[in-house]
Amino acid sequence: MPWTEKYTPQRIAEVVGQKKAVDQFLTWLKSWKPGKKAALFHGPAGTGKTALVEALGKEKNLEIIELNASDYRSASQIKEVIGQSTKQKSLFKKGKIFFIDEIDGLAGKEDRGGVGEIIKIIKESQYPIILTANNPWNVKLRSLRAYCQLIQFGKVFYWDVIKKLQYICENEKIKCDKEILKQIAKRSEGDLRSAINDLETLTRDKKEITLKDLDSLGNREREMNIFDVLKIIFKTKTAISAKLSIQNLDKDPDEIFLWIEQNIINEYEKPEEIAKAYEMLSRADLFKNRIKIRQDWKFEKYMIDLMTAGVALSKKEMYRKFSRYQYPDRISFLGRTKAKRAEDKEKLIELSKKLHCSTKKIREEFLPFFNELL
Amino acid sequence: MPEFEVWAEKYRPKSLKDVINQKHVTERLEAFVKDKNIPHCLFAGSAGTGKTTCALSMAHDLYGGQWRANILETNASDERGIDVIRHKIKDFSRMKAIGNVPYKLVILDEADALTRDAQQALRRTMENFTRTTRFILICNYSSKIIDPIQSRCSIFRFRSLSEKDQEKFIERIVKEEKLKISSDGIKALITLAEGDLRRVANLLQASSSLKKNITEDVVYEAASRAKPKDVEEMLKIVMKGSFKDARKKLHEMLLIQGLSAEDIIKEIHQQIYNLEIPEEDKIKLIDKTGEYDFRISEGGSNLIQLESLLAQFFLFSKKK
Secondary structure (H helix, E strand, O other), rough: OOOHHHOOOOOOOOOOOOOOHHHHHHHHHHHOOOOEEEEEEEOOOOHHHHHHHHHHHHHHHHEEEEOOOOOOOHHHHHHHHHHHHHHOOOOOOEEEEEEEEEEEOOOOHHHHHHHHHHHHHHHOOOOOOEEEEOOOOHHHHHHHHHHHEEEEOOOHHHHHHHHHHHHHHHHHHEEOOHHHHHHHHHHHHHOOEEEEEHHHOOOOOOOOHHHHHHHHHHOOOOOOOOEEEEEEEHHHOHHHHHHOOOOHHHHHHHHHHHHHHHHHHHHOOOHHHHHHHHHHHHHHHHHHHHHHOOHHHHHHHHHHHHHHHHHHHHOOOOOOOOOOOOOOOOOOOOEHHHHHHHHHHHHHHHHHHHHHHHHHHHHHHHHHHOOOOO | OOOOOOOHHHHHOHHHHHHOHHHHHHHHHHHHHHOOOOOOOOEOOOOOOOOHHHHHHHHHHHHHHHHHHHEEEEEEOOOOOOOHHHHHHHHHHHOOOOOOOEEEEEEEEOOOOOHHHHHHHHHHHHHHHHOOOOEEEEOOOOOOOOOOOOOOEEEEEEEOOOHHHHHHHHHHHHHHHHOOOOOOHHHHHHHHHOOOHHHHHHHEEEEEEEHHEEOHHHHHHHHHOOOOHHHHHHHHHHHHHHHHHHHHHHHHHHHHHHHHHHHHHHHHHHHHOOOOOOOOHHHHHHHHHHHHHHHHHOOHHHHHHHHHHHHHHHHHHOOO
């Protein structure tokens, strides 16, 4: 059994370094009645979100019905797994908790149905529901947030990580200098799970570790910055490194797509390269739409490969220059002109009622003639 | 400032008997009104021939002063999804009519823009609420309406208007608005409007704002002012070798002006012939344009696909 599992909290009190979140959660749980809000745990990876739920199940003898977002995504599947049992009593345990993990991975646009289905379940469920997300402010979760109480999990405090590691060492009878544990804790940047994983890797076949052993640990790549990613994509000549570049980036592929699109012209100069890169994006875009209409995520890999590796290999030679990459026009543009567009749209709708035709017709058939008059 | 009035609306006939040159249609519609019994109808025909006008006139003649309360006018091109059918139309259909006509009218304009799913949903609604509601579907091509709906409707085809009819219409407006127009001015209007009365009215109004004495030149001037030049300009920029600026222009059209990709690509296609590039390159670009047009209809994003098309034009630019 991996240590992360072996040393996972058995009781709520054992959850490390999240006192505030745990208190908030227990208050929520105590006052929970059918129809009330769900709890949404949010925070970085490895801070104990899932661990708290599991500890709760063990301590209070509750059945936990888990929906892992990477397996089930569509509305009908959510319904199948959770919808049915929202009203049934648990067979062997005292009660139930519904637990939907990694909700930011699950949520598509509303029309993909996942979010809507979860909201429905929250409204109808006879049992409490807990959701987790890394980033609860993701636009996709906007409609869902109204139905959730947000409970924040912070990074685990440095000394708390060290304390837990010390406890494990004692238990496993490992001799280990405190300095080493400090190093491990520091590297983990508040991610307790990764700290425990590192400790286990280091002590795989020995009972004593030294500072030198630390070198064998590969650097865990933390959140890459979008600018680093763009640099890789636009400078590399190998498909695989372009493709892998976005793996550690905490942005969804749709947004990365926009960043790449914006910056093709900031890097490439030759018409053939620009045309080819855009052709790749055009094809990626088609796969993006196929994901949407078929709710089939298997197409995502093609979209990602085309927009990263496809664009990377559109150049003949690497440009030995410094390129200033820009924020996507489309996002800033749409934000800036939002009010004006809404106003225009309203006027068009008003006109469309008066003139008995669609806004499209107004735009095409009337406005060109009257622009100077109005 | 006097209230701005759109002539196309001002001179829209209010009653079936005033509708121009669709006798074969209006006679039968008048009979429906007399019996106070209207079947589901499908009006098909090209733009500006009187389809919407007939539907509205029929509502006028049928309900008199209460016509507004008894009709639902929706535009499928603005509300094309299945939700409109399921909610808006269904909610309206299930309620009883006001007054002495036993049912209400749903006028579904530009029905060819309805998705197939929406049309399927509509089919059930039409059947279920026949007792309280009748439908008038309006479209350019009846072939875009699914068979089961066509078979539930009486189909009326609207003819294109003859030059004589258009002339009469023009003279009526000229008289009412106290304008002067030369005979070549009338001819120019008719040539440019291509049988579309709405365009006749708009073009005439735009011309009149330039000069009260309308001649051929005035009409052409008004028409050329109304012609969108952005696409032409965008292509000029990209062919000069500045993809960045052309892309900016495209963003402006799509994101600020809100033009549809469909119209932009249509215009691009027309403009290819005017480009100063070798003839065989034009053919290659037309092929490309078709391909991207297809990708958009397959569901590709407007902006990405058009940008990508623009990048293909860039390949044939002076920079190369």
